[in-house]
Amino acid sequence: MNSKKLKEERVKLFRDAVNFRKTDRIPHFANAVTWKVFDAGHTLDETMTDFDLMEKCVLHFLDKYPVDAILDVGIRNQFNVTEAFGEGSYYYYDEEVVGVHDHAHCTPETLQEYMDDPTRYAWEVILPKKYGESWEQKTTKVWKKTFSEYIRYVMFVLHMAKVMDRYGLPGLSPNNPMKGAVVPAVEELMSNLLGIQQLSVAMRRSPELLDAFIERWEKERMEPIYEKIRAAGGPNYKYCFDSSILMLAHTVMNSRQFERFYWPYLKKLLDTYAEMGQNVRIFAEGSILRFTEYFRDYPKGLLTFHLEQDDPFEFREALPNAAIMGGMTTDLLSYGTPEECVAYAKKLCDELGREGGFIFSENKMLSYRNDAKSENMLAACNFVRDYRL
Amino acid sequence: MEKGKYTSYPEGYKRLVRDIVPWYMRPAKDMLMRLLLTILVDG
Numbered sequence A: 001m002n003s004k005k006l007k008e009e010r011v012k013l014f015r016d017a018v019n020f021r022k023t024d025r026i027p028h029f030a031n032a033v034t035w036k037v038f039d040a041g042h043t044l045d046e047t048m049t050d051f052d053l054m055e056k057c058v059l060h061f062l063d064k065y066p067v068d069a070i071l072d073v074g075i076r077n078q079f080n081v082t083e084a085f086g087e088g089s090y091y092y093y094d095e096e097v098v099g100v101h102d103h104a105h106c107t108p109e110t111l112q113e114y115m116d117d118p119t120r121y122a123w124e125v126i127l128p129k130k131y132g133e134s135w136e137q138k139t140t141k142v143w144k145k146t147f148s149e150y151i152r153y154v155m156f157v158l159h160m161a162k163v164m165d166r167y168g169l170p171g172l173s174p175n176n177p178m179k180g181a182v183v184p185a186v187e188e189l190m191s192n193l194l195g196i197q198q199l200s201v202a203m204r205r206s207p208e209l210l211d212a213f214i215e216r217w218e219k220e221r222m223e224p225i226y227e228k229i230r231a232a233g234g235p236n237y238k239y240c241f242d243s244s245i246l247m248l249a250h251t252v253m254n255s256r257q258f259e260r261f262y263w264p265y266l267k268k269l270l271d272t273y274a275e276m277g278q279n280v281r282i283f284a285e286g287s288i289l290r291f292t293e294y295f296r297d298y299p300k301g302l303l304t305f306h307l308e309q310d311d312p313f314e315f316r317e318a319l320p321n322a323a324i325m326g327g328m329t330t331d332l333l334s335y336g337t338p339e340e341c342v343a344y345a346k347k348l349c350d351e352l353g354r355e356g357g358f359i360f361s362e363n364k365m366l367s368y369r370n371d372a373k374s375e376n377m378l379a380a381c382n383f384v385r386d387y388r389l
Numbered sequence B: 001m002e003k004g005k006y007t008s009y010p011e012g013y014k015r016l017v018r019d020i021v022p023w024y025m026r027p028a029k030d031m032l033m034r035l036l037l038t039i040l041v042d043g
Helices: A003-018 A035-039 A051-064 A080-085 A108-116 A118-137 A140-166 A185-193 A195-205 A207-232 A255-275 A289-295 A312-318 A330-335 A338-353 A374-386 B011-020 B023-042
Strands: A028-030 A091-093 A098-100 A243-247 A280-284 A303-307 A323-328 A358-362
Touching: A003 A140, A003 A358, A028 A374, A035 A051, A051 A140, A080 A140, A080 B023, A108 A118, A108 A195, A108 A207, A118 B011, A118 B023, A140 B011, A140 B023, A185 A195, A185 A207, A185 A255, A185 B023, A195 A207, A207 A255, A255 A289, A289 A312, A303 A312, A312 A323, A312 A338, A323 A330, A323 A338, A330 A338, A330 A374, A338 A358, A338 A374
Parallel strands: A028 A358, A243 A280, A280 A303, A303 A323, A323 A358
Antiparallel strands: A091 A098
């Protein structure tokens, strides 16, 4: 089968699964990120700034493991741009680990100033603070080198999209950092603008400032997105989903805070997708189980929850109208045997996927060396590819 | 002496865009600079 046809078939398989239509087999979306590097015999510090080596690691994975789609083809966690610019990255890596420090661009009091002109704010506040004295010393040569590395990175992203086409692998969704990510206000607050610590405190001490920011974000950032969703019409069958949203901020909220800062805005977004009959994947970091009641009224087909820590069987009971992505735990992939992995993969497929509504995937992003054993991953992949319901 | 050549806004920022974005990429300069800034700010 040629790669174009294969890609179309895979998209159909994903879309059937999320719409609770019976499929003859369960699709496998590989939640694989930097684990690929270790599996190919390399270390993170070797590959993070070397596009050729990163591509080699990605191809090693794709040639070895039969999957229907993959989260990352080596384009996350590239450091050549920030390294060309000099010291001061929030991200860090060594041979084995890549991570990010909690950071905050704003205080609750400066959020409106940020919204007034984000570029000005970056130029006058964030970058001088981040780079200290060296900010003033960035020469034309340094900037040109940084820009050139950035263009190399963009070309690598485009190149890897062609590699995915060659393997017949559909992309996750049309919204991504290159094309415009869909980021709810509280997620931006938590990831960048206030950080985990300040957001947690601000929800108690300065809720009005957060309300004002979220309302403005809604009007200026989200309203244009709603327009785009409506303009797109129905589903975009080039991708597994029409949108992918990451939820993390709920993990630091109680129900009252969720109802005030998160749910009204997330609901508006989901209502818009529902109106257009589109399919949305939500990567629910941490646990989302205590918030499932909010999502109960949506029709089947709208929501697919990629579960990081929740038990998928318990989640299915709690929210039967949502498809589930995930299930295979990194604990089992790491500490189990191939036989145990296959037995659990079978249980997931049989109990969650017989009527549609299930996409096999790893619960956590495969990032570190010990997130999976190669023989376990291979056994699970082969089983899911061959198993007929 | 180049110290502080680009640190003012919007003058320094505009000067920077002129200096580093090649002419054939100018039509997309706003999009290119937005993403580059995102990487430098959040990365």
